[in-house]
Amino acid sequence: MKDKKLKLYFFLCISAFFLLLAVTLYYSFGYNYNPQTGESFQVGAIVLRTTPKDTTIFKDDEAVENSGFLGGVLSPFVKIENLDPFINYKIKVSKDGFNEWSKNVTIESGQVAKYENIVLLKKEYKSSAVLENLTLPTDGKVYSAENKNELLFQGTIGAKSGLFLVDIRDEKYNQVLDDAQLSLMGEIREVKWTEDDSRVVLKTAANTYLIDLSDDGHVYLISADVAEALSRTPEAAIYLFNHFIIFGKDSAIFSFDYVSKEIKQIATNINNFYVYQGTLFFFKSDDASASPVLYSANLDNPDYSVLRVSTMPEGYSKDAAFSLQRYGNTLIILSDGALYFVDRTAETHKINSGVKDARFFSHGERILYYSNNEIWIYYIENKTSQPIKSAGDNELLTRFSGTLSSIYVYADEEHLLYQENSSLKFTEMDNRDNRNTFFLMDNASGQKIFYLGDQDLIYFIGSDNKFYKISLREE
Secondary structure: OOHHHHHHHHHHHHHHHHHHHHHHHHHHEEEEOOOOEEEEEEEEEEEEEEOOOOOOOEEEEEEEEOOOOOOOOOEEEEEEEEEOOOOOEEEEEEOOOOOOOOEEEEEOOOOOOEEEEEEEEEOOOOEEEOOOOOOOOOOOOOOOOOOOEEEEEEEEOOOOOOOEEEEEEOOEEEEEEHHHHHHOOOOOEEEEEEEOOOEEEEEEEEEEEEEEHHHOOOEEEEEEHHHHHHHHOOOOOOEEEOOOHHHHHHHOEEEEEEOOEEEEEEEEOOEEEEOOOEEEEEEOOOOOOOOOOOEEEEEEOOOOOEEEEEEEOOOOOOOOEEEEEEEEEEEEEOOOOEEEEOOOOOOOEEEEEOOOEEEOOOOEEEEEEEOOOOOEEEEEEOOOOOOOOOOOOOOEEOOOOOOEEEEEOOOOOEEEEEEEEEEEEEOOOOOOOOOEEEEEEOOOOOOOOOEEOOOOEEEEEEEOOOEEEEEEEOO
16 A cells, blocks of 8 residues: 555656646747637747947836846847737837837747847037148038048148148048149139049149149149040049049040050940949940940950940930949949949849939948938848848838938948938838937038948038037947
């Protein structure tokens, strides 16, 4: 009898152990039980990573503590676990003195919703003066480089007057031309920067000059016939490759060596052309193809061997001027406000119309483009991190009532800085629920904003025409 009781006791203990193990495994695999319906369901979780790290996170207005293997003191992640599916959770991230981030999040069964690029910015930033003895002119004679953080202006600094080059990144300036040189050249009518922003073509009433900023401001007088061709279309870009100016005249393309003054013909029967990173891209006027064909020639190659790049879509006009950018073996082309993408297979896709400007992201996987009132992102490759996007997705980020300018991709490439009218703003690209957008500053001067992503610095020109900067990094 005693043995039977021991066996029964042993059996009950083993059964209790396995039942406890089963329940533990049941919950450890993220399952829960609804006693009202008698159904099991898999719970979800939310994972967040914030900048700055020391923030307070709220779920439905209650502060939550970090949990889960992704959480902890040594981890940048915060995990909120055991969330019932198909319920709307209000998630907020806050810190004193910073703008609040918030989203409504609904978890599907077994899902982990990740928000790994949460950035809070301060409600107010203090600016500091740079180049304090420098005041820009008030008559608008300031010429900004497109691709680098530099500008030229004609004015006076201390006892010196003339043309000055300002390097924003290094916070320094130097005199390029003095008043005596400028008086010989005449009044500046137009300034165009070269593709690499190391040289400028300067037009006066009488002549056209090239100033090599990388060579202590060495000045070259452009031959009269070349200057005449360059001045025919004032809005046309001026292309330089090494020490050559590439220009068009009478349906032909020429190179002009501004050192030796030698002119060479490169190609004939050309409709329009563009030079990018040492490659000439053009359309032929005698091309009998049903749709316009884009061709290229490497300017490093003395015989200028011509390659067929891509056939443009139906409706493309080869008579229209165009601009172009390249990333690896892909291209973006902007013509008559229409944006085209040439993929790795040389197939061309029309992305959108009414486009003002476009650029590749730093790794070439996305294209940022915008009009006067809209910002879009085109996905070249699949985006596997949340929010997930597919190649070919064409996403309207936001539409504005004001006019857009000074648009930059933020350092993490998941946010944008942009100016709407005079307001500089910061917005996330994550389109789940609302897009958190913060006001940064009022750029009352209306002049160009300079953003240095590697240093998280914003430079701007104040209403007093002096330079200032603010740092977005937490002190």
